[in-house]
Amino acid sequence: MVELETLQMSSVFHALGDATRRRMLRELASGERTVGQLAEPFAISLAAASKHIKVLENAGLIRREVRGRTHLCRLDPGPLASAHQWLSFYERFWTDRLDVLERLLRKEDAPESPTHKGDDQ
Template identity: 50%
Template structure:
């Protein structure tokens, strides 16, 4: 699972790939459709799709001469579960720190006249 998580985060590290995934959330898209908003070539878009495929985030199929891409959400669910685990970890620790700070008596700083 660690390798898949690494591949997922590596694929998500690029804003173009994140935008492509967002586009596919609305349904299948051709590589040309994925390339259009980014003013990039088919070959450039295909490289991004390949990175998403390696991470398991995209499934590609051919329909005639067109290559259609479909979002696969399972790796995103795994990444979200990993992030949720760390969110819970830090929430507990930060809540404990906040409670500790609240329990410490507050000492007001001395003014120059009090010295």
Template identity: 55%
Template sequence: MVKLNSQHLDAVFAALADPTRRAMLQHLEHGPCSVGELAGPFDMSFAGASKHVKVLEKAGLITREVQGRIHHCRLNATPMAEADAWLQRYRVFWNDRLDALEQALKDGD
């Protein structure tokens, strides 16, 4: 089982809670891009996009490389795997409940 840092997990879930940041991560699935490119699909300023990028970076979901005035962002999916590992125990909980419900329905026939 993956050992999870509570503060880090909080940062990941907080970053993923925003639909704009989730859309930015989806955009990065196709490869690195600049902050300006991430802001493009949204009606937001560069400064607004930069704030979202900082949240994603703090959560470890992206890395940023500065080349002159251009900030290139790259997806780092590892923290999502850590969040998924935390959620896994609840999948087991719900699967057990659904299996019990299925059995109860079969027994009721």
């Protein structure tokens, strides 16, 4: 089970590593699209768009349904939720580190309390 989850997570991050695929996912977030509609904003062929879609499909990020000659794609948010959950650990890690840094910088920038002349003697 862990091995399968690791493979899927790797596939998800590989799929998200490409700007074209991320933009396709953003388009699919507002509703299903045909392969042609997904390819349209890019200067790529339908074959190239299909390759990107296949990567998204293999990662489980989208589902493709064939209706006659039309291939409709829709977002499957499950794997994105899993990736977000995995990343949230690192969000907490960096938030904690940045909070410590902020406290140190505020302490450093705080005016020093005045010393009394009689204290040094």
